[in-house]
Amino acid sequence: MTALAHSLDFGGEVVSFSIERTSRRKTVAISVGYDGVRVLAPSDLDDERVISIVRKKGRWLLRKQAGYRELGGAPITREFVSGETFHYLGRQYRLKVVPDTSAVITRITARGSTLVAPVLPEAGTLVRRAAVRSALRHWYRDHAKVHFRVRSKAMADLLGITRPTVHVVDQSKRWGSCDARGHIRLNWRLIMAPMTLVDYVIAHEACHVLEHNHSKRFWRSLETIMPGYESRVRHLDRLGHLFVW
Structure with a gap:
């Protein structure tokens, strides 16, 4: 299977992608990930036709890429074993997995700067890791x-609006969003970040209750309640990948 590099300009934003050809495919498949855009195409389909198909997906591609950029990089690999470091409100906590014959369900307990995860002694490695991962997600x-x-x-x-409805959700590519009804959805992983960064994301989405786009009015509202928010954006960009697993 050969791969050819290409790029397309969508209103000033360039999307680079590789075309991988294989005789096993009958249609074009496009995927977006932390490592970029990948296009799988039938071996008998010419470049011009493949690029035309990719071009039609421009808005979707830009939206997907923006989501991956928001979280600041590829997720880090976790083993969910004793000694690993996890974050909560910007502070580091050390995971401690302990055998416990009564731990039918693993539940996390914070003790100082340690997150204690009891597991059944007879649990195999994969079962133990899955139990600890699930318990951490519930705790967060x-x-x-x-x-x-x-x-x-x-x-x-601060904005002088009614408190919006807040949903804590599992979304792997965004920190937060606000729908047309003014309901805010926040990624549970955000709780790992320092409170100043949590506040930035919440302030950003709260401003969308007033303005559903990134207009001048939106940015003025955000600047009013959070002067110098740009530094928080950069900080979250640097740290974001630490919170994705």
Whole structure:
């Protein structure tokens, strides 16, 4: 299978991609990931036709790429074993997996700067890792629900709007979003970031309750309640990949 490099300009934003040809495909498939855009095409389909198909997907490609850029890089590999470091509100916590014959369900407990995860002693490696990963996700989500709603109310008060409905969600490519009804969705992974960065994302989405696009009015509202927000954006860009697993 050969791969050929190409690029397309969509209104000043360039999308680079490789075309990989294989006789096993009958149609064109496009995928977007942390490593870029990949196009799989039938071996008998000429470049011009493949590029035409990719061009028609321009808006979708830009949206997908923006999502991956928002999280700042590829996720890091986790083993979910004792000694690994996890973040909570910007602080580092050390994971400690302990055998416990009563741990039918693994639940995380924070003890100082340690996250304790009890597991059944007889659990195999894969089962143990899955149990710890699931427990961590539940622990983070539970804490995110509390903090996000408190901070959303604070940002709403600053903007002079009614506190928006907040949903804590699992979305791997975005920190937050706001729909047409003014409902805010926040990625549970955001709770790993320092509170200043949590506040930035919530402030950003709260401003979308007033303005559903990135107009001048939107940026003025954000600057009003969070002067110098740009530095928080850059900080989140640098740290984001640490919170994705």
